[in-house]
Amino acid sequence: MAGSVTTAFPTSFKGELPQALHNFTTTSGNVFKVALMTSTLAGNVAYGAATTAWGSSAGTPTQSNLGTDEVANGSGYTSGGFAWTAAQNTTPATSGTGAYWSWSVNPSWTSASFSTSGCMIYNSSASGRCVYIGSFGGTQTVTSGTLTIVLPTNGVSTSILQIN
Amino acid sequence: MIGTSGSANVGSVSVMITNGGTKSPDQWAKEIADKVLYIADTAHPMIRDQAMMFKDQMFRVIRDNIALAIKQEREWLHSQIRS
Numbered sequence: 646m647a648g649s650v651t652t653a654f655p656t657s658f659k660g661e662l663p664q665a666l667h668n669f670t671t672t673s674g675n676v677f678k679v680a681l682m683t684s685t686l687a688g689n690v691a692y693g694a695a696t697t698a699w700g701s702s703a704g705t706p707t708q709s710n711l712g713t714d715e716v717a718n719g720s721g722y723t724s725g726g727f728a729w730t731a732a733q734n735t736t737p738a739t740s741g742t743g744a745y746w747s748w749s750v751n752p753s754w755t756s757a758s759f760s761t762s763g764c765m766i767y768n769s770s771a772s773g774r775c776v777y778i779g780s781f782g783g784t785q786t787v788t789s790g791t792l793t794i795v796l797p798t799n800g801v802s803t804s805i806l807q808i809n
Numbered sequence: 810m811i812g813t814s815g816s817a818n819v820g821s822v823s824v825m826i827t828n829g830g831t832k833s834p835d836q837w838a839k840e841i842a843d844k845v846l847y848i849a850d851t852a853h854p855m856i857r858d859q860a861m862m863f864k865d866q867m868f869r870v871i872r873d874n875i876a877l878a879i880k881q882e883r884e885w886l887h888s889q890i891r892s
Contacts, residue, residue: 652819652821652822653819654817654818654819658817659817742815749844751840751844753832755831761824764822777819779819779821779822781822781823781824785824785826786826787826787827787828788828788829789828789829789830790826790827790828790829790830790831791826791827791830791831791832792824792825792826793824793825793826793827793832793840794822794823794824795822795823795824795825795840795843796820796822796844797820797821797822797847798843798844798845798846798847799844800847803820803847804820805819805820805822806817806819806820807817807819807820808815808816808817809815809816809817809818
């Protein structure tokens with residue numbers, strides 16, 4: 646049986662917010678990365694709300710270690726994934742009773758040839774703690790081209806990360 | 810009675826693939842315009858129409874300037890290689 650990926654706000658991340666383990670502030674905040682998951686997800690892990698960390702790109706996949714379920718290094722992909730600079734963090738904003746935040750650029754991979762089924766955003770400044778799991782709704786294959794993850798518009802009801 | 814409620818939510822990501830190359834000025838412009846301006850389906854029709862016109866204008870400005878920037882960069886590289 647293969648694993649699966651479901652778009653989710655990780656439960657562990659909810660617990661980490663009041664402990665101030667993440668800083669999304671523009672320029673002075675943490676560095677966040679986006680790792681891609683393979684299309685096969687051979688580790689039989691159900692990535693989603695229960696996922697806690699990126700871990701590493703090696704070893705047995707678990708909820709705290711993407712391991713061999715990460716797209717292999719090479720062919721336009723570097724283990725660990727795309728790294729935003731802290732300057733590309735968008736400082737959390739509020740509107741009404743909600744708060745929301747995102748990043749200013751869409752992560753992309755050029756000269757790429759691989760297949761992927763989802764992504765994990767994690768805080769590389771804070772032990773790789775996972776802050777987002779995203780499903781692509783199926784296998785996405787790029788061949789000698791560019792794969793871009795398009796983030797939703799940064800708004801109170803649309804942003805990739807929201808507390809309402 | 811004092812009540813509180815709240816929820817942590819996530820937006821959905823989508824994937825854009827350009828096989829055999831890099832993104833075109835059109836793709837870059839659409840990506841940037843979508844990032845800057847979101848128009849809700851539930852917006853008042855009059856406001857929505859104006860917003861869509863504004864977004865279309867923004868898209869054209871971004872697209873044309875990206876294309877121009879690429880052209881100028883290529884011309885500069887060409888002149889550097891020749892000299």
